[in-house]
Structures are given as C-alpha cells and as structure tokens.
Amino acid sequence: MRDCESIRESIGRWLDGELDTAESEAISAHLASCGECKKAQRQLETMQQTLKTTLLTEAQKVEFLPFWRGVQVRLARKTAWYEHPLARARETFTLSRAAWLVPASIAVVLAVLSLESYIPGWREGRNSFANVESIDAYGRNVALLRENESKTTVIWLYEDQEGENESADESAKSAPAF
Amino acid sequence: MRVLTNPRNQLRLFSLVLILVARWVVAAEKNPQFVQVTIRSILAENKSDEYDPKLKGMEQQLKPLKYRSYRLLKAEDQTVPSQGSRSFEIPGGRSLTVAPQDFQNNRIALKVRLTERDKPVIDTTVAIPNKGNFILGGPPHEGGVLVLSISATAQ
Numbered sequence: 001m002r003d004c005e006s007i008r009e010s011i012g013r014w015l016d017g018e019l020d021t022a023e024s025e026a027i028s029a030h031l032a033s034c035g036e037c038k039k040a041q042r043q044l045e046t047m048q049q050t051l052k053t054t055l056l057t058e059a060q061k062v063e064f065l066p067f068w069r070g071v072q073v074r075l076a077r078k079t080a081w082y083e084h085p086l087a088r089a090r091e092t093f094t095l096s097r098a099a100w101l102v103p104a105s106i107a108v109v110l111a112v113l114s115l116e117s118y119i120p121g122w123r124e125g126r127n128s129f130a131n132v133e134s135i136d137a138y139g140r141n142v143a144l145l146r147e148n149e150s151k152t153t154v155i156w157l158y159e160d161q162e163g164e165n166e167s168a169d170e171s172a173k174s175a176p177a178f
Numbered sequence: 179m180r181v182l183t184n185p186r187n188q189l190r191l192f193s194l195v196l197i198l199v200a201r202w203v204v205a206a207e208k209n210p211q212f213v214q215v216t217i218r219s220i221l222a223e224n225k226s227d228e229y230d231p232k233l234k235g236m237e238q239q240l241k242p243l244k245y246r247s248y249r250l251l252k253a254e255d256q257t258v259p260s261q262g263s264r265s266f267e268i269p270g271g272r273s274l275t276v277a278p279q280d281f282q283n284n285r286i287a288l289k290v291r292l293t294e295r296d297k298p299v300i301d302t303t304v305a306i307p308n309k310g311n312f313i314l315g316g317p318p319h320e321g322g323v324l325v326l327s328i329s330a331t332a333q
Contacts, residue, residue, distance in 0.1 A: 063185050103189065106196040113200075130312035133287065133303040140300070150238035157300060157316030 007031075008040045015044060051111060129153055210332035212257045213278045213286055217266045218329075219252040222315070223322025236327065239313060243325065251324075257333065263289075270319045271295050274326065284308045286330045292317075308332050 007030050013019050014027045031038050074087070129146055130153035137157060145154040220233065222245035232250040233240070240248055251269045256276075258264045263277035272294045279287040287305040291298060292314065304312050311329030318324070 066185060102193045103196050106193070106200050110196070110200050128307050128310060130304050130306040130310060131285075132312075133305060134301075136301040138298055138300070142300070145242060147239075147242045150241070152239040152242065152313060153304070153306075154242065154313040154315065155300070155302060155304075157314075 004030075004034060004037050007034070007037050011037070011041050011044055015041070015048065047111070051108075054107070054111075210260055210281055210286075212259055212333040213281075213288075214255060214331045214333055215258050215264065215266075215276050215288070216253065216255045216311075216327075216329045216331075217268070217274060217276075218250060218327040219269050220325040220327065221247075221249045221251050221269075221319060221322050222325045223247050223249075223320075225321065239311075239327070240325070243313075243315065245322070247322075248325070268292070268324070268326065270317065270324065272299070272317065272324075274328075276328070276330075278330070279303060280305075281308075281332055286332055288328070288330055290314070290328060292326075304328075306330055 007027055010019065010023065010027055011031075014024055017024075019027065031041055128151040132144060132153065132155065135142055135144075135155065141158050143154075143156040143158065145156065146152070147154070218233075218236075220230075220240075222240070222243060224246045226247045228247045228249065229237070230249045232253075233248055236248075252267075254266050256264045256266065258276060258278055260278050260281070263275055266274045266276065268274050272292060275291045275293070277289045279289050281287070285305045285307055287303060289303045290301075292300045294317070299317065300314070302314075306312055306329070309329070309331045311327050313325060313327055315325035316323055
C-alpha cells in the first residue's frame with residue numbers, strides 16, 4: 001500500500017501516461033478512495049490545462065512562414081556528406097529556437113512561482129510543517145512535537161515531576177501531554 | 179515601429195517583458211511589507227469535556243495534546259512591520275513579543291519571546307508556512323495549561 005506522499009509524487013507521470021499498468025491502476029484505486037490525493041490530482045490537472053491553454057494561445061501568434069521558407073531552402077540545397085554534422089548542429093541551435101527557449105523557461109518559472117496564488121495550498125502537502133530554528137527556554141524543559149496528520153508543530157514547556165516550582169499546577173508538572 | 183515587425187525583435191521584446199514580470203513577482207514574494215500575526219490563547223484542562231465552538235477548525239491540531247477540554251480565552255490580531263515587532267498580552271500577566279525575521283520560500287521566520295511578569299520564559303525562532311501556524315504550550319494557568327496558537331500571514 002503506497003502512502004499519499006508517494007502517490008502525489010506520481011500523479012504527474014500518471015496524468016502523462018508514463019506509468020506502467022500496475023502502477024497506474026494502483027494510483028487510480030488510491031485516488032478513488034483518498035479525497036486529499038484526488039484534490040491534488042485536480043489541482044495538477046488545472047495547472048496542466050492552464051499551461052496548455054497559454055502555450056496554444058502563444059503558439060498561434062508565431063509566424064511560421066519565415067521558418068518554413070528556411071526549411072524549404074535547406075531541403076532544396078545539396079550538401080556534401082561532411083557538411084551534415086555542421087548543418088544538423090546549425091538546425092538544432094538556430095537563433096529562433098534559442099529565442100523561444102528563454103521565454104518558455106521564464107513562463108514555466110513564473111507559472112510555478114504563481115501557482116500558490118492561483119491554487120492556494122498546493123505546496124502544503126510537501127512541506128507545511130513549521131521549522132523550529134532555535135529555542136532558549138531559560139532552563140525549563142522543552143518538548144517538540146511534529147504531528148503528521150495535521151502538520152502541526154508543537155513546542156511544549158514543562159517541569160519535572162520533582163521540579164523547582166512546587167506551586168505549579170499538576171497538569172503542568174507532568175511531562176508533555178502528548 | 180518598423181523594428182517590431184521582425185519576429186525576432188518581437189520575441190526579444192516578449193522575453194524582456196517576461197523577465198521584468200518575473201523579477202517583479204519574485205521581488206514581491208521576497209519582501210512583504212507587513213505580516214499579520216494572530217495569537218489565540220487557549221486554556222486546556224481536564225475538568226470537563228467541553229470544546230469551545232470558537233476553536234472550530236483547530237480540532238486536529240489540538241488532538242495530540244490529549245486534554246479533554248479546550249476554551250478560547252483570547253484572540254488578538256496585529257499587523258507587524260516586516261522589520262518591526264509587536265507585543266501581545268497573554269492571560270496570566272504574560273506577554274508575547276513577535277518579530278518577523280525573514281521571508282523565504284513562502285515561509286515566514288518569526289522570533290517569538292514569551293515573558294511572565296517581565297521574566298523571560300522562552301525565546302524561539304520558528305519558520306512557519308505563510309498562512310500557517312504553530313503551537314506553543316505548557317505554562318500553567320487557572321488549573322490547566324495555556325496553549326498559544328501563533329499564526330502569520332504575509333501582506
């Protein structure tokens with residue numbers, strides 16, 4: 001039985017059809033019974049749909065005619081065998097492709113950075129615990145609890161059973177109440 | 179504007195605009211001007227099984243504490259400048275000073291100091307997810323213990 005975290009890590013590949021049949025069926029079965037993972041799946045689908053729509057919209061604005069003319073010229077031209085590696089390299093690293101690489105990369109980075117605004121809480125499944133960086137309790141005992149179910153971090157101050165503060169309440173004397 | 183009819187120039191312009199927007203977005207996330215801090219003071223005890231309806235939504239967070247009764251004593255909101263600090267009055271003559279330290283990866287680092295009659299009880303620095311919280315508890319109060327829920331939202 002796979003846990004929710006590993007399922008969520010695989011949802012993207014599952015949506016892209018990259019998983020084998022057994023894995024795909026395991027994820028389908030889990031999503032049918034787990035509301036949180038189903039929610040994560042919907043969020044991912046929404047993100048993919050948004051990216052797809054944006055890319056399709058932007059792609060329509062591109063003028064392919066100059067590019068196609070270049071292809072026709074290259075097809076018509078007869079080249080010597082030793083020219084092929086250079087020609088292939090030139091076709092691969094053309095300026096127009098490099099020019100597209102920059103905005104495409106930026107668009108992806110922007111989309112990831114902006115996801116929290118559009119899909120609140122999408123990152124919470126990964127790391128929503130509070131991280132305690134430092135504690136100074138001035139000689140008191142401190143217990144730290146990180147509870148997985150609610151992703152809660154608890155800092156608990158307590159005194160020993162035979163602590164110094166004899167007047168303290170019984171409930172506070174006993175060690176952490178968890 | 180003939181220069182803009184060239185597809186390459188259009189792409190360069192498009193790239194430039196995207197870079198500027200990206201810088202703006204990243205800068206906006208890194209530097210919130212204010213942090214809204216909410217402190218909820220809760221009395222946890224074992225004298226009854228009463229759960230205060232004002233604490234609806236916190237059941238899961240309080241569940242690990244194993245007390246039978248939870249009652250909201252006080253809730254206070256303050257907007258704290260990102261480079262400043264604010265003090266919150268806590269029941270039992272206590273005071274909680276909160277100072278935002280840093281904002282990175284959608285997390286707010288808060289320096290928190292609890293004092294009781296001007297004596298320090300605890301100093302801690304905790305990085306919490308934006309719009310998240312953590313629990314600080316244990317000080318005895320009115321036959322039970324005080325539980326503080328400290329939450330922060332970047333603005």
